[in-house]
Amino acid sequence: MRRIAAPAARNLSKVARVMFTADGDEVAARAGASVAAALIAAGRPALGRSPRDGRPRGAFCLMGVCQQCVMRIDGVRRPACMVEARAGMVVESLA
Template identity: 60%
Template structure:
Protein backbone atom coordinates (compact mmCIF):
# COMPACT_ATOMS: atom_id res chain seq x y z
CA UNK A 1 0.00 0.00 0.00
CA UNK A 2 1.42 3.39 -1.02
CA UNK A 3 1.52 5.92 1.79
CA UNK A 4 1.96 9.69 1.46
CA UNK A 5 5.51 10.91 2.02
CA UNK A 6 6.25 12.78 5.22
CA UNK A 7 9.51 14.26 3.85
CA UNK A 8 10.19 17.99 3.84
CA UNK A 9 10.03 18.95 0.14
CA UNK A 10 12.76 21.65 0.20
CA UNK A 11 15.68 19.48 1.36
CA UNK A 12 18.51 18.45 -0.99
CA UNK A 13 18.69 14.64 -1.14
CA UNK A 14 20.75 11.89 -2.69
CA UNK A 15 19.72 9.87 -5.71
CA UNK A 16 16.34 8.12 -5.50
CA UNK A 17 16.45 4.43 -4.56
CA UNK A 18 13.75 1.83 -3.96
CA UNK A 19 13.68 -1.16 -1.61
CA UNK A 20 11.09 -3.57 -0.25
CA UNK A 21 9.75 -3.68 3.29
CA UNK A 22 7.71 -6.78 4.07
CA UNK A 23 6.84 -6.99 0.38
CA UNK A 24 5.87 -3.30 -0.07
CA UNK A 25 7.95 -1.01 -2.29
CA UNK A 26 9.46 1.94 -0.43
CA UNK A 27 10.89 5.00 -2.18
CA UNK A 28 13.95 6.43 -0.46
CA UNK A 29 17.12 8.39 -1.14
CA UNK A 30 20.78 7.41 -1.09
CA UNK A 31 22.41 8.55 2.13
CA UNK A 32 19.39 8.19 4.39
CA UNK A 33 18.97 5.36 6.86
CA UNK A 34 16.46 2.58 6.38
CA UNK A 35 14.75 3.70 9.60
CA UNK A 36 14.44 7.30 8.34
CA UNK A 37 13.11 6.15 4.97
CA UNK A 38 10.49 3.94 6.62
CA UNK A 39 9.43 6.74 8.98
CA UNK A 40 9.13 9.16 6.03
CA UNK A 41 7.06 6.57 4.17
CA UNK A 42 4.63 6.38 7.11
CA UNK A 43 5.78 3.14 8.76
CA UNK A 44 6.06 3.30 12.54
CA UNK A 45 6.45 -0.36 13.51
CA UNK A 46 9.87 -1.78 12.68
CA UNK A 47 9.67 -4.92 14.78
CA UNK A 48 7.60 -6.62 17.46
CA UNK A 49 8.69 -7.44 20.98
CA UNK A 50 9.41 -11.16 21.41
CA UNK A 51 7.00 -11.89 24.27
CA UNK A 52 4.00 -9.59 23.95
CA UNK A 53 4.37 -8.98 20.18
CA UNK A 54 4.05 -5.26 20.97
CA UNK A 55 4.96 -2.86 18.16
CA UNK A 56 8.40 -1.28 18.43
CA UNK A 57 9.93 1.57 16.44
CA UNK A 58 13.11 3.59 16.22
CA UNK A 59 14.10 5.12 19.56
CA UNK A 60 17.68 6.42 19.91
CA UNK A 61 18.53 6.82 16.18
CA UNK A 62 22.21 6.00 16.99
CA UNK A 63 22.23 2.19 16.92
CA UNK A 64 22.62 1.81 20.67
CA UNK A 65 19.18 0.72 21.83
CA UNK A 66 18.56 -2.02 19.21
CA UNK A 67 14.84 -1.11 19.03
CA UNK A 68 15.05 -0.76 15.24
CA UNK A 69 16.87 -4.06 14.63
CA UNK A 70 15.46 -5.56 11.44
CA UNK A 71 16.36 -8.21 8.92
CA UNK A 72 18.09 -6.41 6.05
CA UNK A 73 19.20 -8.65 3.18
CA UNK A 74 19.01 -11.63 5.53
CA UNK A 75 21.15 -10.10 8.30
CA UNK A 76 19.91 -8.61 11.59
CA UNK A 77 20.98 -4.96 11.67
CA UNK A 78 19.90 -1.69 13.28
CA UNK A 79 17.87 0.11 10.61
CA UNK A 80 19.02 3.52 11.88
CA UNK A 81 22.63 2.60 11.02
CA UNK A 82 21.97 0.96 7.64
CA UNK A 83 21.99 3.11 4.51
CA UNK A 84 19.27 2.70 1.89
CA UNK A 85 20.24 1.09 -1.41
CA UNK A 86 18.38 -0.08 -4.49
CA UNK A 87 16.87 -3.52 -4.15
CA UNK A 88 17.57 -4.27 -0.50
CA UNK A 89 15.01 -6.51 1.17
CA UNK A 90 13.90 -5.39 4.61
CA UNK A 91 11.71 -7.39 6.98
CA UNK A 92 10.34 -6.58 10.43
CA UNK A 93 12.62 -7.89 13.10
CA UNK A 94 12.12 -9.69 16.37
CA UNK A 95 14.70 -9.85 19.10
CA UNK A 96 14.79 -13.24 20.76
Protein backbone atom coordinates in the same frame (compact mmCIF):
# COMPACT_ATOMS: atom_id res chain seq x y z
CA MET B 1 19.67 37.23 16.85
CA ARG B 2 20.45 35.83 13.40
CA ARG B 3 17.79 34.01 11.39
CA ILE B 4 18.81 30.91 9.46
CA ALA B 5 17.03 30.03 6.23
CA ALA B 6 14.90 26.88 6.43
CA PRO B 7 15.98 23.90 4.30
CA ALA B 8 12.57 23.99 2.61
CA ALA B 9 13.87 26.93 0.59
CA ARG B 10 15.96 24.51 -1.47
CA ASN B 11 14.49 22.47 -4.30
CA LEU B 12 14.25 19.04 -2.66
CA SER B 13 12.31 17.44 -5.50
CA LYS B 14 15.59 16.80 -7.34
CA VAL B 15 17.02 14.62 -4.56
CA ALA B 16 18.05 11.17 -5.80
CA ARG B 17 15.86 8.29 -4.65
CA VAL B 18 16.35 4.56 -4.29
CA MET B 19 13.74 1.80 -4.09
CA PHE B 20 13.89 -1.19 -1.74
CA THR B 21 11.47 -3.82 -0.46
CA ALA B 22 10.24 -3.86 3.15
CA ASP B 23 8.00 -6.73 4.23
CA GLY B 24 6.97 -7.24 0.60
CA ASP B 25 6.15 -3.57 -0.11
CA GLU B 26 8.18 -1.23 -2.31
CA VAL B 27 9.57 1.76 -0.38
CA ALA B 28 11.12 4.90 -1.89
CA ALA B 29 14.00 6.41 0.07
CA ARG B 30 16.17 9.46 -0.34
CA ALA B 31 19.69 8.55 -1.32
CA GLY B 32 21.84 8.49 1.80
CA ALA B 33 18.95 7.97 4.24
CA SER B 34 19.00 5.13 6.74
CA VAL B 35 16.52 2.29 6.38
CA ALA B 36 14.79 3.41 9.61
CA ALA B 37 14.47 7.01 8.39
CA ALA B 38 13.12 5.85 5.03
CA LEU B 39 10.48 3.64 6.65
CA ILE B 40 9.40 6.38 9.06
CA ALA B 41 9.18 8.88 6.16
CA ALA B 42 7.07 6.34 4.25
CA GLY B 43 4.55 6.27 7.10
CA ARG B 44 5.75 3.01 8.70
CA PRO B 45 6.92 3.97 12.21
CA ALA B 46 6.55 0.40 13.56
CA LEU B 47 9.74 -1.36 12.50
CA GLY B 48 9.00 -4.62 14.29
CA ARG B 49 7.21 -6.21 17.24
CA SER B 50 8.32 -6.97 20.76
CA PRO B 51 9.10 -10.68 21.14
CA ARG B 52 7.72 -10.55 24.68
CA ASP B 53 4.26 -9.05 24.19
CA GLY B 54 3.92 -8.36 20.45
CA ARG B 55 3.62 -4.59 20.83
CA PRO B 56 4.97 -2.46 17.96
CA ARG B 57 8.58 -1.30 18.18
CA GLY B 58 9.92 1.80 16.50
CA ALA B 59 13.17 3.72 16.33
CA PHE B 60 14.27 5.10 19.68
CA CYS B 61 17.84 6.40 19.74
CA LEU B 62 18.56 6.40 15.97
CA MET B 63 22.27 5.85 16.64
CA GLY B 64 22.50 2.06 16.90
CA VAL B 65 22.68 1.75 20.69
CA CYS B 66 19.20 0.68 21.83
CA GLN B 67 18.51 -2.14 19.31
CA GLN B 68 14.81 -1.17 19.08
CA CYS B 69 14.97 -0.93 15.29
CA VAL B 70 16.72 -4.24 14.58
CA MET B 71 15.45 -5.75 11.32
CA ARG B 72 16.61 -8.47 8.93
CA ILE B 73 18.34 -6.59 6.11
CA ASP B 74 19.42 -8.72 3.17
CA GLY B 75 19.27 -11.74 5.48
CA VAL B 76 21.33 -10.24 8.34
CA ARG B 77 19.99 -8.87 11.66
CA ARG B 78 21.07 -5.20 11.82
CA PRO B 79 19.88 -1.95 13.42
CA ALA B 80 17.89 -0.24 10.66
CA CYS B 81 19.11 3.17 11.79
CA MET B 82 22.71 2.22 10.99
CA VAL B 83 22.17 0.86 7.46
CA GLU B 84 22.00 3.16 4.44
CA ALA B 85 19.07 2.38 2.15
CA ARG B 86 20.27 0.90 -1.15
CA ALA B 87 18.39 0.04 -4.30
CA GLY B 88 17.09 -3.52 -4.35
CA MET B 89 17.72 -4.38 -0.70
CA VAL B 90 15.24 -6.65 1.09
CA VAL B 91 14.17 -5.61 4.60
CA GLU B 92 12.06 -7.75 6.93
CA SER B 93 10.55 -6.99 10.34
CA LEU B 94 11.39 -9.34 13.19
CA ALA B 95 8.99 -11.02 15.65
